[in-house]
Amino acid sequence: MEGQVANKVPAPLEPQPTEKLKNNTPKSIIYSIAEEQGVGYLINKEGPQTLAERYEARHKKEQYIQQENLEKIFKLTFDNTPSEKAKQIDPDWLNYFTTIAKTIRNHSMQQLWSRILKQEFLAPGSVSLKTLDTLRSMTHKEAQVFHKACTLSCFFGTDKSKKLLTALKTKHKFLPSLFAPTLNKLSLGNFSLPYSDLLILLELGLILKSELESGELTPGSPLPFNYQNHTYQLTPHQKGLSFTYYRLSPTGQEIAELLGSKTHEPFRETMLELLAPYFVIESQ
Structure with a gap:
């Protein structure tokens, strides 16, 4: 109607940074991480005004963090390496190592990289580039799973x-051809390593x-068996015994x-x- 003022819908107000940080909400977590990474400008409208300035600030911060990461890793290495046994490292290997290690911020992972x-330093050439690549792709959680397996x-x-x-596989003593072998399972899931x-x-x-599966073990013939720092000799009581197992890959072996x-x-x-029911077990 002429002369009547039209109703205007007010523009939505932008939430202020202080509102985003209340009560540890999911948005406050995003906000905090964006600030930490130097990419929070569009959220809080604070800091350098131009994109080039913000890029430069974030790039410098990233370089500082990478410098700090490498310094911590080298300090841990220095503190734990016998100086009289250290040798020169191949410069190409070292360059590849530092390219990856500079991105490692978690303390326990820094200890692993040290x-x-x-x-x-002790045995140049003992850690392959493939092993470094595998470690680069591992998260902290995955590294913990592998440590548990080890x-x-x-x-x-x-x-x-x-x-x-x-498992320990056992064949029937008297009629092995008529009866399927028995699997005496060792459940890794009971020790926090599920499938x-x-x-x-x-x-x-x-x-x-x-x-x-291992070959069939010879009755009466001692078998060296090692678990961590415990060494045993296992002498089978009977025929038809064998082990089933998963084997670490060459890369897994290096990391282990x-x-x-x-x-x-x-x-x-x-x-x-x-x-115990199938072997004479002697501790060495």
Whole structure:
């Protein structure tokens, strides 16, 4: 109607940064991370006005963080490497290492990367570029899963490669051709390593993709068996015994050597209980 003032819909007000930070809401988390990463300008309208200035500020901050990461890793390496045993490292390997290591911010992962650098100072050429690439693709959670797997690993016979024992297979004493072998399983899931975690390690290429079986063990013939720092001799009572297991890949083996040994006592006790009815077990 002529002369009547039309109703105007007010423009929505932009939320202020202080509103975004209330009560630790999901948006406040996004806001905080955006600020930390130097990309929060469009959220809070604070800081340098031009895109070029904001890019430069973020780039400098990233370089400072990378510098700090490398300094921490080298300091950990320096503190833990015997100076009288250190050797020169291949410069191309070192350049590849620093390109990756500068992005590592988690403290426990920095400790792992310092162990890699220490190992290379002690024995140049012992850590492959493929291993560095695998570690670069691993999250902290995945590294924890692999460390857990390593604490459950063993090796036996003359083969020193680490294995995850899954079962002891036993054939029927008298009529093995008529009865299927019995699987006396060692459930890794009972020790915080479920099959879903094994799938993660398979995907990363840290363990080989199929479950393997050892050859049939010879009755009366001692078999060297090692679990972490515990060494045994297993002498089979009977015919028809064999192990099933997952084997670490060469890359997994390299990384496992960097992690060192750590005994999971409940697992060790359970494993020995599984073996005891079928072997004479002698501690070395």
